[in-house]
Each structure stands twice: as C-alpha cells, then as structure tokens.
Amino acid sequence: TPTLDTYRPAIHYAARNTWLNDPNGLVFHEGVYHLYYQNNPYGNVHSNMSWGHATSADLVSWEEQPVAIPCDETEDIFSGSVVVDTGNTSGFGADGKAPLVAIYTSAYKPGSPHQGTQAQSVAWSTDGGYAWTKYAGNPVLTRNSPEFRDPKVFRYNGPAGSYWVMVAVEAHDFTVLLYRSEDLKNWEYLSTFGPANGTGGIWECPDLFELPLNGDASARIWILTVNMNPGGPNGGSAGQYFVGEFDGATFRSETSLTEGMQDPERVPDYQWLDWGRDYYAAVSFSNVPNGRRLMIGWMNNWQYANHIPTSPWRSPMSLVRDISLVSVNGQPRLIQQPAPEVKATSESGPLQRLSINGQAAVEGGTAVQAIDIIFTPGSAEEFGLVVRGSADGTAGTRIGIRPRSGELIVDRTRSGDTGFHEAFPSTSLAPIAARQDGSYALQIFVDHCSVEIFANDGLATVTELIFPDRAQTSLTLYSTGGTADAALQLIDLGKEEA
Numbered sequence: 407t408p409t410l411d412t413y414r415p416a417i418h419y420a421a422r423n424t425w426l427n428d429p430n431g432l433v434f435h436e437g438v439y440h441l442y443y444q445n446n447p448y449g450n451v452h453s454n455m456s457w458g459h460a461t462s463a464d465l466v467s468w469e470e471q472p473v474a475i476p477c478d479e480t481e482d483i484f485s486g487s488v489v490v491d492t493g494n495t496s497g498f499g500a501d502g503k504a505p506l507v508a509i510y511t512s513a514y515k516p517g518s519p520h521q522g523t524q525a526q527s528v529a530w531s532t533d534g535g536y537a538w539t540k541y542a543g544n545p546v547l548t549r550n551s552p553e554f555r556d557p558k559v560f561r562y563n564g565p566a567g568s569y570w571v572m573v574a575v576e577a578h579d580f581t582v583l584l585y586r587s588e589d590l591k592n593w594e595y596l597s598t599f600g601p602a603n604g605t606g607g608i609w610e611c612p613d614l615f616e617l618p619l620n621g622d623a624s625a626r627i628w629i630l631t632v633n634m635n636p637g638g639p640n641g642g643s644a645g646q647y648f649v650g651e652f653d654g655a656t657f658r659s660e661t662s663l664t665e666g667m668q669d670p671e672r673v674p675d676y677q678w679l680d681w682g683r684d685y686y687a688a689v690s691f692s693n694v695p696n697g698r699r700l701m702i703g704w705m706n707n708w709q710y711a712n713h714i715p716t717s718p719w720r721s722p723m724s725l726v727r728d729i730s731l732v733s734v735n736g737q738p739r740l741i742q743q744p745a746p747e748v749k750a751t752s753e754s755g756p757l758q759r760l761s762i763n764g765q766a767a768v769e770g771g772t773a774v775q776a777i778d779i780i781f782t783p784g785s786a787e788e789f790g791l792v793v794r795g796s797a798d799g800t801a802g803t804r805i806g807i808r809p810r811s812g813e814l815i816v817d818r819t820r821s822g823d824t825g826f827h828e829a830f831p832s833t834s835l836a837p838i839a840a841r842q843d844g845s846y847a848l849q850i851f852v853d854h855c856s857v858e859i860f861a862n863d864g865l866a867t868v869t870e871l872i873f874p875d876r877a878q879t880s881l882t883l884y885s886t887g888g889t890a891d892a893a894l895q896l897i898d899l900g901k902e903e904a
C-alpha cells in the first residue's frame with residue numbers, strides 16, 4: 407500500500423508540501439541556478455498562483471526557498487521570466503549592482519481595477535533573486551485582453567541593435583506577440599507570429615532563442631517554442647517548435663508551416679518538443695554561460711494535473727535538458743540531451759549484451775536509475791523493455807520499438823495506479839528511425855513517478871508520469887514475433903530517496 411510519499415521523485419524537483427506547475431524565471435546568476443515556478447503556497451491544487459522558488463548549484467540537487475512573489479487580493483502571479491539587467495537599464499539596481507528583473511503576468515482578480523484582464527508586470531531583486539519588490543507602475547504592458555500572458559524576455563544583440571525583446575501569447579488567438587523595450591518598463595509592439603501548425607489547443611509559454619547549427623558558431627538559427635493545451639501528439643498538453651530567422655522585429659519560420667487553423671490529419675508532422683503526455687510549459691534558462699541552452703518542462707498534463715495521486719506535494723519538474731540544433735536529412739532539428747550534470751556523480755554498471763527471444767530478465771533493476779540501451783533488430787515485430795515491473799510480471803511500463811512502422815511506444819496502462827483519472831491510462835507513440843548502423847538507442851531515466859526517454863541521441867523524447875508501487879523494480883527485455891539484440895548499461899544515479 408502506498409505511503410504518502412510513495413511517488414516523491416528522487417532525481418526530479420518537486421515542492422515539499424505544495425502544488426506546482428510551469429517553470430518560471432529560469433536564470434543563472436552568480437553561480438546559482440534559480441528555478442521559480444507556478445506555485446500554490448497554501449495547497450496542492452492549482453490556485454493562489456504565486457512564484458515558488460528553488461535553487462541549485464549543479465542542476466541536480468534543488469533546495470526549496472521561501473515563496474518569491476506571492477499572489478495578493480488583486481492579482482495572481484502567472485508565468486513569466488527573469489533577466490539579469492547587467493546595464494541597469496531598468497534603474498532598479500542599487501549600489502552599482504545589476505538587478506534581477508522578473509517579467510510576469512498579472513492575472514487580475516475580480517475587484518481589481520484591471521479585473522478580467524491579464525497584463526505584463528515587473529518586479530526586481532537586488533539580493534540575487536530571493537527578495538522581490540513589485541514595480542509601482544504595474545502593469546507595464548496591457549492589451550485589455552483576458553488571455554495575454556507568459557512573457558519571456560531576452561536581450562537581443564544583433565544587426566538591428568541591442569534591446570530587450572519579449573515574446574508573450576494571446577492564448578486563444580494561437581499567436582505569439584513580440585515587443586521591444588529599452589528599460590523593461592516601456593514596451594513597443596513589433597510583430598505577431600501564428601497561428602501556425604499545432605492549434606488544437608490554446609498557446610501558452612513561448613520562448614525565442616538562437617542556437618548554432620551543427621555546432622557551427624557562424625551559422626546561428628532562431629528557434630521559437632510554444633506550448634499548447636490540449637492538442638498534443640498523444641493527447642493533452644504539449645509543446646511545439648519552429649526553426650527560422652529573427653531580424654530583431656519579426657520571426658519567420660522555415661519549418662514547414664500549416665498557416666491558420668489545424669488540419670487534424672497533419673498533427674504528426676509538427677516539430678514536437680516532446681512526444682509524451684507529461685512535458686509542458688517548457689522554457690529555457692537565461693544568462694547561462696558558454697552558450698548553453700538549458701530547458702525544463704513541467705512533468706504533468708492539464709488533462710489530469712490536479713488529480714495525480716501524490717500528497718502533500720503535486721507535480722514534478724523534468725530533468726534539465728541541454729538543447730542543440732543539428733541537420734537531419736537537410737532539416738534543422740532540435741536535439742535534447744539530459745544535462746550531463748545529471749549523471750556526473752553516478753556509477754555505471756558493466757555493459758551487458760543480451761539476445762532477446764521472448765522475455766529476458768535483467769539483474770539490477772531499481773526504482774531510480776538511468777538505463778542506456780542500444781537495440782539491434784532481428785526478426786522481431788517489436789522489442790523493448792519493461793521498467794518498474796512487479797515481481798509477478800503483471801505490472802510495469804512498456805517501452806518498445808516497432809522497426810517496421812518506425813514507432814516508439816510507451817504503454818503505461820499497467821504502470822501502477824492509473825485509476826485516478828480516465829485520461830491517464832494511455833499508450834503514446836513517437837516516430838523513431840534506425841540510426842545509420844541500423845540500431846536504436848534509448849537513454850531512459852526512471853524515477854518514483856516518471857520515465858523520461860531520450861531516443862536516438864535526443865532526436866525525440868518521450869516523458870510520462872507513472873505511479874508504480876515502490877516494490878516494482880524489475881527490469882525485463884522483451885521481443886514479440888522474433889528476436890532482437892540489446893547492449894545495455896545500468897547507471898546508479900546515487901539517489902534512491904528524495
């Protein structure tokens with residue numbers, strides 16, 4: 407029987423006693439990674455939206471901090487971002503120290519003068535991100551809209567000049583709006599992107615950043631990401647991305663585009679950030695050194711988010727992901743890898759080579775571990791592994807590859823507790839192609855309430871919540887309709903307990 411904390415993650419961040427959703431204000435500053443997040447300080451359902459706060463020196467161990475920006479009687483503090491205002495353009499700095507500036511959405515409550523609208527506001531910190539003061543001139547940007555939110559701000563330095571750029575959504579129009587500012591307080595409209603591609607749900611939490619293509623610093627390409635709820639490839643919340651050009655005012659996508667509203671037949675063609683059911687509201691860190699682009703997503707889905715069977719906390723964050731851009735068949739594609747820090751202090755077991763014909767038990771399955779596995783197809787229709795399995799073999803999460811149809815399948819219908827919401831028991835599909843040598847590589851992170859799969863060197867990821875009993879630790883390889891070979895390595899992440 408599950409205890410209260412049966413599902414508390416060991417290698418993922420979750421608040422100690424409260425609800426969280428979107429990551430907010432991800433920023434690196436003076437040796438500290440800050441993770442702010444949508445938080446209900448008073449309970450474990452979505453309400454009383456405030457910015458919770460956690461910090462980390464290594465992207466792996468997070469320490470919960472006091473609530474950073476609390477809601478009040480006039481506004482909920484919805485999602486947004488933080489920048490280091492190095493030049494003190496905002497004038498919020500003191501004693502020659504650069505302020506941190508948070509740009510967030512004021513979701514105004516009934517009774518407030520702005521009631522019924524969502525607008526962008528700012529707050530600043532001069533103690534490195536712990537104590538925050540709201541600007542008296544808030545909101546700094548309004549359209550008198552009820553669904554204008556999720557500002558992500560970055561410093562643009564390019565041919566058009568040097569200034570702040572904001573991307574924010576008009577959620578029900580399926581658009582991303584771009585603005586510019588000299589001082590983070592006065593904003594000037596630039597352009598609108600969308601609707602395009604996935605419009606099966608409202609648009610939320612956009613991001614815009616540059617990456618080198620194939621590691622070539624002279625070939626820099628812009629990526630616009632936008633989250634969408636519902637309408638994801640396997641149901642509910644998901645994120646998509648567009649690759650293109652930004653000239654300082656307008657983003658132009660070179661990703662093949664469906665303009666206007668979604669054609670349901672074409673859903674699988676879009677560039678999804680993750681194909682699983684539980685990777686949402688993903689945004690990137692600002693101010694990370696050495697050109698690294700790091701992202702975190704919320705590991706949950708609005709279809710059942712308020713019902714997942716955890717207590718007193720609810721919802722974990724994903725692992726931190728390192729994002730890069732490579733050409734695949736002539737198309738620029740995002741590659742996502744777990745930040746190397748996640749495995750930095752871990753111990754890898756020996757390389758095991760196994761031939762699979764039916765079922766093959768593997769020694770060393772644990773509740774929390776990483777599994778690196780390379781499959782070489784034989785005659786099997788489908789091959790893969792079952793993680794977090796029960797001793798009697800009736801329960802477990804199946805991760806399989808069907809080489810003929812080019813599908814990666816994640817089946818959580820027998821993963822553990824699935825009965826808390828009708829949308830939860832599900833099977834997700836993602837596209838997967840054999841690598842040049844004919845093999846398929848999966849890097850899998852198993853935790854007390856999740857599996858996160860990085861397929862074919864990060865070309866596709868699948869992130870799913872699961873709620874197995876703690877005793878479900880068995881690991882089995884399987885094939886159906888023939889044979890396959892596997893080479894695997896189990897990695898002890900050194901963290902069984904939260």
Ligand code: FRU
Binds near residue numbers: 427428511555
């Ligand atoms: C996305 C979202 C955002 C909003 C926040 C409110 O999950 O709906 O659009 O700012 O959550 O908590």
